[in-house]
Amino acid sequence: xxxxxxxxxxxxxxxxxxxxxxxxxxxxSGTVSHQFSDxxxxxxxxPGHAAVWNSSPREVLHECRADENIRFACISIRRNLLAAxxxxxxxxxxxxxxxxxxxxxxxxxxxxxxxxxxxxxxxxSPPYNGCAGRxxxxxxxxxLLSHTVAGAWGDGGCWSDYIRPQIRQAREMLLKAMVSPPSxxxxxxxxxxxxxxxxxxxxxxxxxxxxxxxxxxxxxKARTLLEAGEMNVTEVAYSVGFSSPAHLTRLFARYFQxxxxxxxxxxxxxx
Numbered sequence: 001x002x003x004x005x006x007x008x009x010x011x012x013x014x015x016x017x018x019x020x021x022x023x024x025x026x027x028x029s030g031t032v033s034h035q036f037s038d039x040x041x042x043x044x045x046x047p048g049h050a051a052v053w054n055s056s057p058r059e060v061l062h063e064c065r066a067d068e069n070i071r072f073a074c075i076s077i078r079r080n081l082l083a084a085x086x087x088x089x090x091x092x093x094x095x096x097x098x099x100x101x102x103x104x105x106x107x108x109x110x111x112x113x114x115x116x117x118x119x120x121x122x123x124x125s126p127p128y129n130g131c132a133g134r135x136x137x138x139x140x141x142x143x144l145l146s147h148t149v150a151g152a153w154g155d156g157g158c159w160s161d162y163i164r165p166q167i168r169q170a171r172e173m174l175l176k177a178m179v180s181p182p183s184x185x186x187x188x189x190x191x192x193x194x195x196x197x198x199x200x201x202x203x204x205x206x207x208x209x210x211x212x213x214x215x216x217x218x219x220x221k222a223r224t225l226l227e228a229g230e231m232n233v234t235e236v237a238y239s240v241g242f243s244s245p246a247h248l249t250r251l252f253a254r255y256f257q258x259x260x261x262x263x264x265x266x267x268x269x270x271x
Contacts, residue, residue, distance in 0.1 A: 001074040002124060006067070006224065013062040021076045024148060026050045026112060026120045029220040030070035035061040043109065046171070047217070048117065048207045050110050052148060068175075069224045073120050075141055082145075111207040116147040121256070166191040167201040174214050178221065179241040181214060214241075219255050222248060226264040233260045 025032065027045050034043040034051065036059075045051040053060075064070050112120075123140050126133050169191045174181055182190065187210065188198040202210045218240040225236045237248035237260075252260045 003064075003070055003072045003074070004124065005064075006069050007064055009066045011064050013064070015060045015062060020079055022052070022079050022082050024050060024052050024075045024077070024144070026073045026075075026116065026144065028071040028073075028117065028120055029217065030068040030072070031065050032070070032072060033063040033065075035063065045109055046206055048112050048213070050112050050116065050148065052108050052110065069220050071124075071220065073123050075144065077145075110148065111204075113147065113207065116144065119143050119147070164201055164205070166193050167198070167205045170198060170202065170210070171206070171213070174210070175217060178214065178218060179239070181211075181241070184210060215251065216255070218242065219252055222252060222260065223256065223263070226260055229264065233264065236260065 025045060027047055027049055029047045031047065032045045032051075034045065034053075036043070043051065119140050123137060126136050128136050170187055170193075173187060173190065181187075184195055184198070188195045191198065193201070199210060202208070202213065206213050208216065221240045222236050222242075225231050225239065226233070231239065233248065234245045237245040240248075242248040242251075249259055249261070252258075252263070256263065258266075
């Protein structure tokens, strides 16, 4: 399942876990929260992170926040098939196919590395249709699974269930001041952290430097504005905080593998 939208107000989506599947959610932008029926603490999945749960039967409530560009991909894999595959390949159980169902916190969050984010973006824009397209997507699902396994054993990922409130506050400040953000020093002072603590905490929580995170959010916002078709490339560049249209074009092409002009033209032609 793919999600690609922006809400005017928070929305909740109810899901009943059967206990027979392992669920993986990869969030490119926006924030998604998971509320488990038998848990007090919500599990928050920030942008650039993936959530994995392999729980016993329970009700889960997913919340998507307002005024954010929500973009995610969800994968559901039968638990017994996943366990058999991974035990055969590794000689031991996958961390999420065993005891996690009985843990007090039935969901884990992993920071996505660059290859994981690249695969998710490719899923949103498959190069083929029909049978070839379905084969392509199945291959990408397996590729994502391989990256998730690597993250689970500490090779390329960082598992955590908690992000410091000061780091969350810094993120919110950046999103609200996307066009004219505070300096690193001012941001750190505002949330009560040293520059070093802010920098390390931000990279641990969101998998990027403070301004690397901001750059990605600007690019995602630019993509949404280009899809709307109401602004040209120059207007979009300045509205999200880039110093020039050329700056946007260079970074957009590197991130999405297409120039903003080509993207806007192709999207408008589909309407």
